[in-house]
Amino acid sequence: xxxxxxxxxxxxxxxxxxxxxxxxxxxxxxxxxxxxxxxxxxxxxxxxxxxxxxxxxxxxxxxxxxxxxxxxxxxxxxxxxxxxxxxxxxxxxxxxxxxxxxxxxxxxxxxxxxxxxxxxxxxxxxxxxxxxxxxxxxxxxxxxxxxxxxxxxxxxxxxxxxxxxxxxxxxxxxxxxxxxxxxxxxxxxxxxxxxxxxxxxxxxxxxxxxxxxxxxxxxxxxxxxxxxxxxxxxxxxxxxxxxxxxxxxxxxxxxxxxxxxxxxxxxxxxxxxxxxxxxxxxxxxxxxxxxxxxxxxxxxxxxxxxxxxxxxxxxxxxxxxxxxxxxxxxxxxxxxxxxxxxxxxxxxxxxxxxxxxxxxxxxxxxxxxxxxxxxxxxxxxxxxxxxxxxxxxxxxxxxxxxxxxxxxxxxxxxxxxxxxxxxxxxxxxxxxxxxxxxxxxxxxxxxxxxxxxxxxxxxxxxxxxxxxxxxxxxxxxxxxxxxxxxxxxxxxxxxxxxxxxxxxxxxxxxxxxxxxxxxxxxxxxxxxxxxxxxxxxxxxxxxxxxxxxxxxxxxxxxxxxxxxxxxxxxxxxxxxxxxxxxxxxxxxxxxxxxxxxxxxxxxxxxxxxxxxxxxxxxxxxxxxxxxxxxxxxxxxxxxxxxxxxxxxxxxxxxxxxxxxxxxxxxxxxxxxxxxxxxxxxxxxxxxxxxxxxxxxxxxxxxxxxxxxxxxxxxxxxxxxxxxxxxxxxxxxxxxxxx
Numbered sequence: 001x002x003x004x005x006x007x008x009x010x011x012x013x014x015x016x017x018x019x020x021x022x023x024x025x026x027x028x029x030x031x032x033x034x035x036x037x038x039x040x041x042x043x044x045x046x047x048x049x050x051x052x053x054x055x056x057x058x059x060x061x062x063x064x065x066x067x068x069x070x071x072x073x074x075x076x077x078x079x080x081x082x083x084x085x086x087x088x089x090x091x092x093x094x095x096x097x098x099x100x101x102x103x104x105x106x107x108x109x110x111x112x113x114x115x116x117x118x119x120x121x122x123x124x125x126x127x128x129x130x131x132x133x134x135x136x137x138x139x140x141x142x143x144x145x146x147x148x149x150x151x152x153x154x155x156x157x158x159x160x161x162x163x164x165x166x167x168x169x170x171x172x173x174x175x176x177x178x179x180x181x182x183x184x185x186x187x188x189x190x191x192x193x194x195x196x197x198x199x200x201x202x203x204x205x206x207x208x209x210x211x212x213x214x215x216x217x218x219x220x221x222x223x224x225x226x227x228x229x230x231x232x233x234x235x236x237x238x239x240x241x242x243x244x245x246x247x248x249x250x251x252x253x254x255x256x257x258x259x260x261x262x263x264x265x266x267x268x269x270x271x272x273x274x275x276x277x278x279x280x281x282x283x284x285x286x287x288x289x290x291x292x293x294x295x296x297x298x299x300x301x302x303x304x305x306x307x308x309x310x311x312x313x314x315x316x317x318x319x320x321x322x323x324x325x326x327x328x329x330x331x332x333x334x335x336x337x338x339x340x341x342x343x344x345x346x347x348x349x350x351x352x353x354x355x356x357x358x359x360x361x362x363x364x365x366x367x368x369x370x371x372x373x374x375x376x377x378x379x380x381x382x383x384x385x386x387x388x389x390x391x392x393x394x395x396x397x398x399x400x401x402x403x404x405x406x407x408x409x410x411x412x413x414x415x416x417x418x419x420x421x422x423x424x425x426x427x428x429x430x431x432x433x434x435x436x437x438x439x440x441x442x443x444x445x446x447x448x449x450x451x452x453x454x455x456x457x458x459x460x461x462x463x464x465x466x467x468x469x470x471x472x473x474x475x476x477x478x479x480x481x482x483x484x485x486x487x488x489x490x491x492x493x494x495x496x497x498x499x500x501x502x503x504x505x506x507x508x509x510x511x512x513x514x515x516x517x518x519x520x521x522x523x524x525x526x527x528x529x530x531x532x533x534x535x536x537x538x539x540x541x542x543x544x545x546x547x548x549x550x551x552x553x554x555x556x557x558x559x560x561x562x563x564x565x566x567x568x569x570x571x572x573x574x575x576x577x578x579x580x581x582x583x584x585x586x587x588x589x590x591x592x593x594x595x596x597x598x599x600x601x602x603x604x605x606x607x608x609x610x611x612x613x614x615x616x617x618x619x620x621x622x623x624x625x626x627x628x629x630x631x632x633x634x635x636x637x638x639x640x641x642x643x644x645x646x647x648x649x650x651x652x653x654x655x656x657x658x659x660x661x662x663x664x665x666x667x668x669x670x671x672x673x674x675x676x677x678x679x680x681x682x683x684x685x686x687x688x689x690x691x692x693x694x695x696x697x698x699x700x701x702x703x704x705x706x707x708x709x710x711x712x713x714x715x716x717x718x719x720x721x722x723x724x725x726x727x728x729x730x731x732x733x734x735x736x737x738x
Contacts, residue, residue: 002062002063002064002067003061003062003063004061004062004063004142004143005142006060006061006137006141006142007141008060012053012056012057012060012061013057015053015057015219015220016050016053016054016057018225019046019049019050019052019053019054019220020050020053020054022046022049022050022225023043023046023047023049023050025046027043027047037088037092037097037100038089038092038093041085041088041089041092041093042089044081044085044088044089045082045085045086045089048077048078048081048082048085049078049082049220050078051074051075051077051078051081052075052077052078052079052082052220053078053220054074054075054078055071055072055073055074055075055076055077055078056071056072056075056214058071058074059071059072059074059075059145060144063143064134065132065133065134065145068132068134068145069132069145072132072145072147073119073120073122076115076116076119076128077116077119079160079216080111080112080115080116080119080156080160081112081116082220083112083159083160083161083163083164083167084108084109084111084112084160084163086163086164086167087108087163087164087166087167087170088100088105088108089167090166090167090168090170090171091167091170093171094170094171094173096170108163111155111156111159114152115128115152115156118152122150126150127150127151127152127153128149128150128152128153128156129147129148129149129150129153130147130148130149130150131147131148132145132146132147132148133145133146133147134146251268251270252270252359253270253356253357253358253359254267254268254270254271254272254273254274254275254355254356254357254358255267255268255270255271255354255355255356255357256268256271256275256287256354256355256357257345257352257353257354257355258287258298258352258353258354258355259352259353260351260352260353261286262286262287262288262298262353263284263285263286263287264282264284264285264286264287264290265352267282270357271355271357274293274338274357274359275291275292275293275338275357276291276292276293276312287355292312293310293312293338293340294310295340295355296308297310297340297342298342298353298355301342301353303344305341305342305343305344306341306342306343307339307340307341307342308339308340309337309338309339309340309360309364310337310338310340311335311336311337311338312335312336312337312338313335313336335361336359336361337359337360337361337363337364337365338357338358338359338360339357339358339359339360340355340356340357341355341356341358342354342355342356343356374394375394375395375396376396377394377396378396378399378498379394379396379496379497379498380393380394380396380397380400380401380495380496380497380498380499381393381394381396381494381495381496381497382394382414382493382494382495382497383490383492383493383494383495384414384492384493384494384495385485385491385492385493386485386492386493387413388413388414388493389410389411389413389414390408390409390410390411390413390414391409391410391492392405392409393405393408393409400469400475400497400499401417401467401468401469401470401475402469402470402471403469403470414495417467417468418465418466418467418468419465419466419467419468419474459482459483459484460480460481460482460483461480461481461482461483462478462479462480462481463479463481464476464477464478464479464500464504465477465479467497475499475501476499476500476501476503476504476505477497477498477499477500478497478498478500479495479496479497479498480495480496481493481494481495481496482494482495505577509577512696512699531557531558531561532557532561534553534557535553535554535557535558535561538550538551538553538554538557539551539554542554577700577702578614578615578618578700578701578702581613581614581615581701581723582613582614582615582616583611583612583613583725584611584612584613584614584616584619585609585610585611586606586608586609586610586611586612586651586653586658587606587608587609587651589616589619589620589623590604590606590623590651591604591606592620593620593621593623593624593627594623594627594649596620596624597624597627597628597631598628598631599627599631599644600631600644600645601643601644601645602630602631602634602644602645602647602648602649603647603648603649604627604648604649604650604651605648605649605650605651606650606651606652607650607651607652607653608651608652608653608658610653610658610724611724611725612657612658612722612723612724612725613722613723613724613725614701614722615700615701618697618700618701619697621693621697622693622694622697622698623651623660625690625691625693625694626649626660626691626694626717627649627660628690629690629691630647630649630660630662630664630714630715631644631647631649633664633665633715634647634649634662634663634664634665634714634715635647635664635665636664636665642664642665647662647663647664648662648663648712649661649662650662650663650710654718656720656721656722657703657718657719657720657721657722658718658719658722659716659717659718659719660716660717661710661711661712661714661715661716661717662710662712662714662715662716663710663712663713663714664713664714664715665713665714666709666710666713666714666715667707667709667715669709672707672708673707675691675707676691676692676694676695676705676707677692694717698719701722702721703719703720703721703722704719704720704721705717705718705719705720706718706720
C-alpha cells in the first residue's frame with residue numbers, strides 16, 4: 001500500500017484515535033453496563049464517527065486512486081450513519097419515545113442503509129459518484145481524491161442535513177426547558193454538535209484549512225469529547241431530563257400546578273380524570289371552578305404542606321365489584337377516596353402551589369375492612385406504647401371487661417388491669433411439675449414485664465393473665481402480644497386478648513374431679529382394704545372356731561367401710577361447682593344441721609341471722625361436718641380436756657362471710673393446713689374426710705376457707721368471699737341451743 005506524507009497526517013490520526021477510543025468505550029458501556037435506547041444511540045454515533053474519521057484519514061494518506069476509493073467507501077459508511085444516529089440519540093435523550101417506535105426507526109434508517117448499499121455498488125451504477133480521479137492539493141504537495149457527485153448523493157446530503165438539524169433543534173428545545181445540571185448536559189451536547197456543523201459548513205465553503213481537507217469527519221471527535229464531558233461531568237446517563245410526556249402525562253397520580261391566585265398553570269391527564277376536570281381548556285382558569293372535586297384544602301393551605309382526604313361518587317359497577325371481592329364495606333358503596341396534598345413551589349422567582357392527587361380508595365377500603373374486623377371480633381385488641389400505656393382498645397372490651405375504650409386509652413397502664421395476687425383459689429406447682437391455669441398467672445406477670453422492657457425471648461409472646469373487669473370480677477385471659485415498637489406503622493405493643501374464663505373454669509373443675517378420682521382410688525386401694533382384710537380374717541376365724549365374738553368385729557369393720565363410702569360419695573358430690581345458689585339463712589341452716597348431729601350435750605350459739613347465697617343442702621353438710629368435728633375433737637382428752645357438755649360451738653357472721661368456732665382445745669398451728677387434707681385424722685377408726693368435705697363445699701361455692709384460733713382458745717374456721725343476696729350486717733346474738 002502506497003502512502004504519501006501530508007501536513008494533515010498527525011491531526012487526522014489524533015482525531016481517529018479519539019473517535020476510536022470513544023467508540024470502544026461506547027461499545028463496552030452498552031455491553032457491560034446499560035442497554036437503554038440512549039446508550040445504544042450514543043454508541044452508534046461514536047462507532048460511526050470512528051469509521052468516518054478512520055476512512056477519511058486513510059483515504060487522505062493513500063497515494064493511489066484504487067486505495068483512495070477503497071477508504072472513501074469506508075468513510076461513506078460512517079458518514080451515512082452519523083446524522084441518523086445523532087437524531088436518534090437526541091430524541092431518546094429528550095424523551096420523545098413516540099419517535100423511536102419500530103416503524104418510525106425503520107423509516108429513519110431507509111436512506112442511510114440505501115446510501116451504504118449504493119456506495120458499495122457504485123462501480124455498477126454510478127448513482128453516488130459519477131466519476132473519480134486524482135488531483136493535486138492547492139500547494140501541489142500531495143495528491144487528493146476528486147469526485148463528481150451522482151444523483152443519490154444529493155438525496156443523501158439533503159436527508160443528512162434534515163435529520164442532523166432536527167437533532168440540533170431537539171437539543172435546543174431541551175436547553176430551553178431544562179435547569180441546573182440538565183441544562184449543562186444539553187449545552188455540552190449542543191456545543192459538540194455545533195463544532196461538527198461549523199466544520200462541515202467551512203468545508204463546503206472551502207474556507208481556511210477546509211480548502212485543502214474536509215474537516216467534518218475529524219470534527220466529530222469534538223462531539224465525542226462533548227459526550228465524554230456529559231457522561232463524566234454531568235452524569236448524562238444517570239440524570240436524564242426525560243420529556244414531560246414520558247413522565248408527567250403517564251403518572252398514575254394527578255399533578256396540578258397553580259399560580260398564586262389559584263389558577264391552573266399545568267395539569268396532567270391523571271389529574272383531569274381523578275378531579276373530574278370539565279371538557280375544554282383548563283389552563284389559566286381557577287381550579288375551584290373547573291374541577292368537580294371539593295378543593296377546600298386550598299383554603300387551608302398556609303405555606304406549609306397540607307393534606308386532606310375527600311370522598312367522591314364512584315361508578316356503581318366499580319363499587320359492586322369491590323363489594324364482591326371483599327375490598328369494600330357497605331359504607332364504601334358508590335364512593336371513592338382521593339388524597340390531596342398542597343405544597344408551596346417557587347421557580348425562577350415565581351411562587352405558586354403544587355397540588356398532588358392520589359387515588360387512595362383501595363387503601364381506605366382496606367383500612368376500614370380491617371377496622372370492621374377488629375371492632376366486630378370477639379377478641380379484644382390493645383395497642384400499647386413502649387411504657388405499657390393503653391393507646392387503643394377495640395370496642396369488644398365493653399363485652400369482655402365492661403370498660404369503655406375511651407376510659408382506658410391514653411390514661412391507663414395495661415398492668416393496672418392485671419390481678420397481681422394469685423388469690424385464695426390459686427394452686428402451687430404440683431409435684432409432677434404440671435401447672436393449673438391459676439399457676440400460669442404466677443409467671444405471666446413477669447413475662448409481661450419482660451415484654452414491655454423489650455427483654456422477652458421473642459417478639460411474639462403467649463401468656464395467660466387474670467384481668468379485673470369494671471365490675472370488679474376476675475376474668476381469665478389468654479393473650480398473644482407482639483413487640484412492634486420499632487415498626488413505624490404500629491409503634492407499640494399489640495395484644496390480642498381472648499376471654500377463656502369458661503374454659504379455665506372447666507379445666508379447674510376437671511382438675512378437681514381428677515383429684516377426687518385419685519381419692520376414690522386411694523380409698524379403694526388402701527383405706528377400704530384394711531377394714532376389709534380385718535373383717536375377712538375374723539369371719540374366717542368365726543367359721544373355723546364358731547366363736548361369735550369374732551362376728552362383732554366383722555360388723556364393726558363393715559360399719560366403718562359403710563361410713564367411709566358415704567364420706568367418699570359426699571366428697572365427690574360436694575366437689576361439683578354450685579351453678580345456681582339461692583338465699584339461705586345462716587342461723588336456720590346451722591340449727592338444722594345441729595339437730596342431725598350427735599352433739600353429746602354440747603351447745604350451739606348463733607350470733608347472726610344473715611343470709612348467704614349457697615346451695616342449701618351442701619351448706620347443711622358443711623355445718624354437719626364442722627359440728628361433728630368440733631364435738632369429736634374439741635373436748636380433747638387428758639389433763640387439758642373438757643367434757644363434751646361444757647363445749648360451745650359458735651356460728652357468727654363476719655364481713656365478707658361467716659365463721660364457725662368452738663371453745664375446745666383447738667388445733668395446733670403446725671397442723672392447721674393438714675386438717676383440710678383428705679384422709680387426715682388423729683383418731684383411730686375415723687375416715688379423715690370430714691374437713692376435706694368442708695373445703696370441697698367451700699371451693700364449690702367459690703369461697704375461701706382458713707383455719708385459725710378462736711378467741712376462746714378453740715378451733716375457728718373462717719369462710720370468705722361469700723356472696724349475700726342483700727347487704728346484711730351481722731345481727732345481735734340469737735341465744736344458745738342445747
